[in-house]
Amino acid sequence: MKIILKKFSKNFGQVEVIKDMDLEIESGEMVALLGPSGCGKTTTLFAICGIHNITSGQILFGDRVINNVPTQERNVGVVFQNYALYPHLTIYENIAFPLRIRKMEKSEIDQLVQEYSEMVGISNLLSRRPMHLSGGQQQRVALVRALIRKPNVLLMDEPLANLDAALRLRMRSEIRRIQQETGITAILVTHDQVEAMSMSDRIAIMNDGKIQQISTPTEMYSDPKNTFVAGFIGNPPISFYNGVLQKNYFVGTAMKFELSEATLSNGIQEEQKLEIGVRPEYVHPNFGDEVEGKILFIEPQGRETLYDIELDDGQVIRSIQMGSQQYQMGERIQWGMDHKNILVFDENGENIFSKLYGTSPKL
Amino acid sequence: MEKHNSNRISTIILFVLSLPLFILYFFFFLDVFTVPSTDSIWPESFTLVHWRFLTETLSGKPSIWITTLNTLIFSGCVVAIVLVLSSTAGYALSRLKMPYRSQLLGTLLLLHSFPSVSLLIAIFIILQMIGLYDSLVGVIIIKASLELPFGIWIMKGFYDTVPWEIEMSGVQDGASRFTVWYKLILPQIYPGLAALSIFSFISSWGEYVLPFVLAPSAEQQTLSVYLAGLLSETTAVDYGLLKAVGLFYMLPVMIFYIFTHEKLMNIYGGGGGSKG
Numbered sequence: 001m002k003i004i005l006k007k008f009s010k011n012f013g014q015v016e017v018i019k020d021m022d023l024e025i026e027s028g029e030m031v032a033l034l035g036p037s038g039c040g041k042t043t044t045l046f047a048i049c050g051i052h053n054i055t056s057g058q059i060l061f062g063d064r065v066i067n068n069v070p071t072q073e074r075n076v077g078v079v080f081q082n083y084a085l086y087p088h089l090t091i092y093e094n095i096a097f098p099l100r101i102r103k104m105e106k107s108e109i110d111q112l113v114q115e116y117s118e119m120v121g122i123s124n125l126l127s128r129r130p131m132h133l134s135g136g137q138q139q140r141v142a143l144v145r146a147l148i149r150k151p152n153v154l155l156m157d158e159p160l161a162n163l164d165a166a167l168r169l170r171m172r173s174e175i176r177r178i179q180q181e182t183g184i185t186a187i188l189v190t191h192d193q194v195e196a197m198s199m200s201d202r203i204a205i206m207n208d209g210k211i212q213q214i215s216t217p218t219e220m221y222s223d224p225k226n227t228f229v230a231g232f233i234g235n236p237p238i239s240f241y242n243g244v245l246q247k248n249y250f251v252g253t254a255m256k257f258e259l260s261e262a263t264l265s266n267g268i269q270e271e272q273k274l275e276i277g278v279r280p281e282y283v284h285p286n287f288g289d290e291v292e293g294k295i296l297f298i299e300p301q302g303r304e305t306l307y308d309i310e311l312d313d314g315q316v317i318r319s320i321q322m323g324s325q326q327y328q329m330g331e332r333i334q335w336g337m338d339h340k341n342i343l344v345f346d347e348n349g350e351n352i353f354s355k356l357y358g359t360s361p362k363l
Numbered sequence: 364m365e366k367h368n369s370n371r372i373s374t375i376i377l378f379v380l381s382l383p384l385f386i387l388y389f390f391f392f393l394d395v396f397t398v399p400s401t402d403s404i405w406p407e408s409f410t411l412v413h414w415r416f417l418t419e420t421l422s423g424k425p426s427i428w429i430t431t432l433n434t435l436i437f438s439g440c441v442v443a444i445v446l447v448l449s450s451t452a453g454y455a456l457s458r459l460k461m462p463y464r465s466q467l468l469g470t471l472l473l474l475h476s477f478p479s480v481s482l483l484i485a486i487f488i489i490l491q492m493i494g495l496y497d498s499l500v501g502v503i504i505i506k507a508s509l510e511l512p513f514g515i516w517i518m519k520g521f522y523d524t525v526p527w528e529i530e531m532s533g534v535q536d537g538a539s540r541f542t543v544w545y546k547l548i549l550p551q552i553y554p555g556l557a558a559l560s561i562f563s564f565i566s567s568w569g570e571y572v573l574p575f576v577l578a579p580s581a582e583q584q585t586l587s588v589y590l591a592g593l594l595s596e597t598t599a600v601d602y603g604l605l606k607a608v609g610l611f612y613m614l615p616v617m618i619f620y621i622f623t624h625e626k627l628m629n630i631y632g633g634g635g636g637s638k639g
């Protein structure tokens with residue numbers, strides 16, 4: 001079922017947590033809400049499922065406004081961060097609880113519980129109690145309990161946060177598989193960008209109670225709307241560098257290079273303050289010679305090696321290169337950037353391409 | 364090794380310290396079933412004469428069985444009222460947004476620290492005005508209300524340990540707030556309910572002042588008043604009888620305690636609640 005938020009705002013007393021948020025999630029789509037701690041992800045989720053009343057705006061499921069529909073009738077499945085299993089009930093009773101509330105036939109419940117617990121491979125645990133389950137198993141129980149009553153919408157609040165690294169990797173694909181199998185519309189809250197990118201169709205990136213950008217993972221990486229998104233997505237992170245426009249050239253205190261026609265035709269003016277962003281993989285000895293400085297720090301990562309280059313004005317630009325370490329700490333180097341992939345932001349931190357066209361034309 | 368030694372030493376010390384108690388209880392049980400001798404600490408012969416109050420009604424006293432029944436009704440009703448009201452009020456104070464919540468909580472503590480004797484005259488007048496003076500119902504209401512602040516406070520503490528998400532999860536699953544409370548939250552604070560019923564049962568079973576002052580007539584008498592009555596006889600006090608009634612009075616609490624003390628200790632040691 002399609003979920004639409006229209007000018008949704010939420011205040012806690014005097015504090016404005018969400019301001020005029022617009023969000024549209026297509027039926028059957030999985031959207032990740034990604035953002036730093038405290039940006040309002042959980043608040044948004046709780047407003048959708050009805051735990052919080054909203055201050056203003058509208059929430060729609062399909063074309064029905066559900067602002068005033070009580071939580072019980074919204075039919076939303078929620079997986080809480082700590083799973084919130086019922087400790088005094090067995091796994092079977094936990095999963096069956098939403099069905100029993102709906103006064104379903106016993107045989108029908110039996111059959112559904114069997115079917116769903118097999119789907120996530122916990123059918124041999126049904127007689128145990130939650131505290132005798134591992135974190136990953138509890139997570140599956142929580143997921144199945146949310147899904148078994150066929151909700152309109154599935155909401156997950158950092159469902160993988162409490163799992164260890166290996167299990168997190170496995171559950172990532174597992175949750176995605178189940179979401180696609182059931183075709184349910186889902187929102188995943190996370191502050192882990194890898195999780196967001198690998199599990200969702202689209203990412204909505206939030207900061208300060210506002211959605212900064214909604215797009216596919218690839219687009220978000222290659223074409224961030226502003227410096228916040230550019231800085232938040234990507235690991236190792238993007239490097240920024242400040243300068244101004246002078247006669248077709250981007251000029252910083254320790255770097256200067258000619259900007260392409262396409263960039264220049266975006267309404268920037270002489271002496272305008274600019275900030276460029278360049279991802280580490282686009283800084284390389286083969287690309288040219290405008291990045292001149294000494295190597296400040298080297299981080300070998302096995303398959304790749306990460307270099308921090310300090311330019312003469314003290315600003316740092318990162319480069320990641322395939323293979324083992326080739327250069328020494330403190331060595332002076334003169335490398336270049338792949339100009340096609342340099343992002344240019346104006347003084348407000350907005351990408352000058354997307355400001356004009358919505359998306360950036362490839363150069 | 365050292366730990367073992369210090370354990371043994373503390374056991375010995377504790378034993379010596381509680382020796383007077385053991386001796387006391389030993390003679391207490393001995394006296395109840397024997398005829399005391401005048402010139403020796405050892406009794407003369409076995410007898411059941413002190414237990415005559417069980418089969419015959421003592422002169423000027425109500426039947427022991429009616430008195431016992433009164434005490435049971437009194438304690439049972441107080442426990443029931445305290446349980447029902449504390450578990451609902453505690454939930455409200457722990458979970459529901461309401462005005463003046465913290466002030467209410469503060470007042471509860473204050474009420475709990477009020478000695479009931481200081482309220483006695485006021486209660487007496489009020490009961491007389493509403494016509495509940497000298498009735499078991501009146502005493503039950505008073506005793507229950509005096510127990511409530513403590514009960515509500517305890518229950519609120521137990522509710523606070525139940526994760527909020529469990530409740531929200533229940534609501535998401537389609538259950539009403541009442542169903543969630545009844546089916547998901549209450550079972551998790553079961554240890555708290557058990558503790559509270561034990562405390563309030565023992566407290567009302569031992570209550571003396573309230574029934575003595577507020578329900579003095581023979582038909583309403585509770586065991587504590589009956590026992591005290593034996594002491595204030597105009598003739599010489601029959602100590603054998605007094606001890607036998609005392610033992611009879613203690614028995615239910617002792618039995619109760621034997622069956623529940625493990626649970627009680629659990630509550631003090633582990634705090635109950637849920638570990639999710």
Ligand SMILES: Nc1ncnc2c1ncn2[C@@H]1O[C@H](COP(=O)(O)OP(=O)(O)OP(=O)(O)O)[C@@H](O)[C@H]1O
Pocket residue numbers: 012015017035036037038039040041042043044191
């Ligand atoms: N009940 C509340 N009363 C007052 N302020 C609140 C309440 N709940 C949340 N907030 C505030 O709203 C902001 C957003 O909170 P929220 O829980 O939505 O953050 P989040 O994005 O989920 O963060 P995290 O990643 O740490 O879970 C925070 O600044 C928080 O302090």
Ligand SMILES: [Mg+2]
Pocket residue numbers: 041042043157
């Ligand atoms: Mg959160």
